[in-house]
Amino acid sequence: MSAKTKISVVDLRMEYVDENRGIRHIATDGLTLDVKENEFLCVVGPSGCGKSTLLSAIAGFLKPRGGTVSMDGRPILEPGADRGVVFQEYALLPWKTVLENVGLGLKLRGVAKAERDAVAMRFLDITNLTHAAEKYPHELSGGMKQRAAVARTLANKPEVMLMDEPFAAVDAQTRLTLQEELVRIWDENRLTVLFITHSVEEAVFLGDRIIVLTPGPGKVRAVVDVPIPRDQRHWATINANPQFVAIRDRTLALVRGLEAA
Ligand SMILES: Nc1ncnc2c1ncn2[C@@H]1O[C@H](COP(=O)(O)OP(=O)(O)OP(=O)(O)O)[C@@H](O)[C@H]1O
Ligand SMILES: [Mg+2]
Incomplete structure (x- = not known):
């Protein structure tokens, strides 16, 4: 520090x-x-x-x-x-897979699919969710949803992570x-x-x-x-x-x- x-x-x-x-x-x-x-x-x-x-x-x-x-x-x-924000509620989009959820911020910024999938997979790996990439949020446990939310925030490469009781x-x-x-x-x-x-x-x-x-x-x-x-x-x-x-x-x-x- x-x-x-x-x-x-x-x-x-x-x-x-x-x-x-x-x-x-x-x-x-x-x-x-x-x-x-x-x-x-x-x-x-x-x-x-x-x-x-x-x-x-x-x-x-x-x-x-x-x-x-x-x-x-x-x-x-x-x-x-x-600034990336992680709330207590996971706020994953239920109609998108974990991989798509994690790549969402990149998509909004116009990053092409192949690249955003590659970045998303890297952060799914970091959060031990590689196996869940093609699942939908309702198929995940609470802890997995939370890790997906963290992965999604990290994939946007924030300088600062703002986390509001993320594990409650x-x-x-x-x-x-x-x-x-x-x-x-x-x-x-x-x-x-x-x-x-x-x-x-x-x-x-x-x-x-x-x-x-x-x-x-x-x-x-x-x-x-x-x-x-x-x-x-x-x-x-x-x-x-x-x-x-x-x-x-x-x-x-x-x-x-x-x-x-
Ligand atoms: N949208 C709102 N409209 C009116 N008052 C609000 C609103 N949001 C929060 N407050 C009030 O502002 C104060 C601070 O709320 P805040 O949510 O920041 O507290 P907190 O410290 O995060 O509490 P907790 O630990 O319960 O999450 C509270 O008294 C709350 O009632
Ligand atoms: Mg609060």
Whole structure:
């Protein structure tokens, strides 16, 4: 990880306004954080604190009411292929095969079939889905759908992966495998990842740093460094690692508001 800032969020205020009913909801206020190049940054915080809203602002789906969101020093004004988004719902097109789903972004950009199939197959290989290339989404397990969604995002060669609780819907066993695979993919592709999760354990396992948000409107309550070497991050052994346990417990306490930040 270099120290260069990839994404910068400064004093972000996000609001949902319902003009008809005269309702204004402040989702985040005074939220400042940055994501460094090649960093794996996790964001945790109570339900409704504004995590998904933050991600939508970085993705360019929602506009800030106040403050700025920028990437490489330029304001983010709209969605772009430089930022890939993986939602909790897999959002695969049910009438297309896995191979076609993974190649979809390339198709939209006008890449010829032979080339996009070749790229799609490479990312299906990376996500261990080669055997499922010709299947349709309804023929896949939850974990396979999730890996297909990750493969589809990677096939677009984003610089930044924005992931909103991507593994929440898969079973516990699959989740551990997906987490280990994601770390490998992140490392091999030198990606920058912003990863939202409810699970503190997941955040400590995956992250270089963890941002803990306050209850809504969300702002940063604490930043937790996770200096655990990558070669020690395996689920078979990490629960016996005292550093992991200490960081996990401290982060849990911060999320629950039991400890002064
Ligand atoms: N489309 C919307 N219209 C109005 N209010 C919304 C909308 N989307 C979110 N909100 C509100 O904004 C706040 C932040 O929502 P957000 O989805 O960002 O939370 P979150 O931290 O992702 O929660 P969770 O952990 O449950 O996914 C919540 O109070 C929510 O009710
Ligand atoms: Mg959310």
